[in-house]
Amino acid sequence: MQEAIEPPAVESPQESPALAPAHRRAWPRTLASAALAMFLFVLALELLKRGARPLAPVLTDVLGIRNAVNTLGFGWLVAYAVLSGSPVAAIALSFFDQQVIDETQTFTMITGSRLGASFIVLFVGFLYHLRGHRRGVSIAIGVLCLLVTATIYLPAMGIGMWLLQNGWLARLAPTRATQLTSLIDLIYDPILTRLDLIFGRVPWLFFFAGLGLLLGAFNLLDRALPAMHAGRSAFQGIDRLVYRPWAMFLLGMAVTSVTLSVSVSLSILVPLSARGLVRRENAVPYIMGANITTFIDTLFAALVMSGEQAFTIVLVEMLSVAAISVLVLLAGYRLYERSVLVLLDGIMHTNRTLALFMALMLIVPVLLMLWR
Known part of the structure; x- marks a missing residue:
């Protein structure tokens, strides 16, 4: 049975005026970190491009990736491994x-990366459970993110x-993309030329160097962005929004647009729900909104x-998710909400049903990779 959520008994600390000058002094460092993260992000993409082709035999002969169903499972599993979807989407593009x-395979691999990215919320919920929070609150949000x-x-x-x-959407792609790539070549070609001296004889090393650099760039960007915590002023007025599906939907889009990571924006739900600020039914439209703007960094990549x-592939993915989400909100949100929550209650009913669900989430992508 779903456990009742205790009413919040936490303080709502206001930021001290004495801290304002310190925050203002931190902005130059924040901007410098963000600029460095973007520089490393583009460099990582260039390394992934150079190292992708030598890995083709590994995908086809070793892993047996031959169709769009296989790439769906592959993207799903790799997102589990790196606990993020954006690096996997970048790998698909490379x-x-x-x-x-x-x-089509690129499209389904990006879809799989987003399915796998939701797992990080369940992982965060499990950590909250280990810290003493009730399973029905902390882990349930992770399961809900996967279901939605x-x-x-x-x-x-x-x-x-x-x-x-x-x-039909090919005409919406920017027509001046070649100018952007020319500028990137001008900046990064000297660096890549020097790296050729290191990795030239083993070209697939470019790929793994790019993957490590990509994870580092995302981590640096996360650190550069303003921290978002349940007790901060950014969330103090959330009680006025939680019962408005469209407001929560737009909030999910906005938070993910700022953080550029659906894993970060959805993980915020775990402490909010644990402290009673957001109930599970209020989180549904937030998750829907976050799953749309998570493609912003992938569009740039x-x-x-x-x-x-490649821009068209990502744009189609983004607009398709937006279309289904808006249709649900307009035509049958309450029915959708009740259906998802009934399924959630069934999964969270006992430890056995939760374990079966977790096993299913591991088995399904493996089966997709083996599909012939």
Whole structure:
């Protein structure tokens, strides 16, 4: 049974005026860290591009990645491994740039990366449970994120593949992407030329160096962004929004646009729910909104890597998810909410049902990779 959530008994600390000058002095360092993170992010993308093609035999011959179903499972599993979806989406784009996978396979691999990224919220919830918070509150939010993401993304995947096949959104891609790539080549070619002297004989090392640098860039960017905590002023007025689905939907979009990470924006729900500020039913539209703007960094990566065609793939993914989410909010939100919460109650009913769900989340992507 779902445990009742205790009313919040926490203080709402206001920021001391004495701290304001310190925060103002921190802004130059924050901007410098963000600029360095973006520089490393683009460099990591360039390294991934150079190292992607040598890994083609590994994908096809060793892992048996041959169709769009396989790439869906592959992206899902790799997101589990790195506890984030954005690096996996960048990897998919690097494979597409080097013609290791085709347009449809790239699309499904990005979808899989977003499904796997929701796992980080469940992981954070488990850590909160270990710290003494009740399982029904902390872990339930993680399960809810997985359920909402799956029930929105899977229908959106069908719409997106249909849009890709018809090519209707190709005209929306920026036409000056080549100018951006020329500027990037001018900046990064001297660095890559020197790295060729190190990795030239083992080109696949470019890929793993790029992956490590990409994870480091995201970590640096997370540290550079303003911290968001349940007790800070940014969330003190959330009690006025939680019962308005559209307000929570827009809040999820806004927070993810700032953090550039759906893992970060969704993980915020764990302490908020543990402290009674957000109930599980209020989190549903927030998760839907966060799952749309999570593609902002991937859109930029698409322009850097492969230009217009890759941009179209990510844009189709983003618009498909947005279309399903808006349709749910307009036409049948209460029915959708009740259905998801009933499923959540069934999963959280006992430790056995929760363990079965966790096993299913591990087995399904493996089975997708083995699909022939």
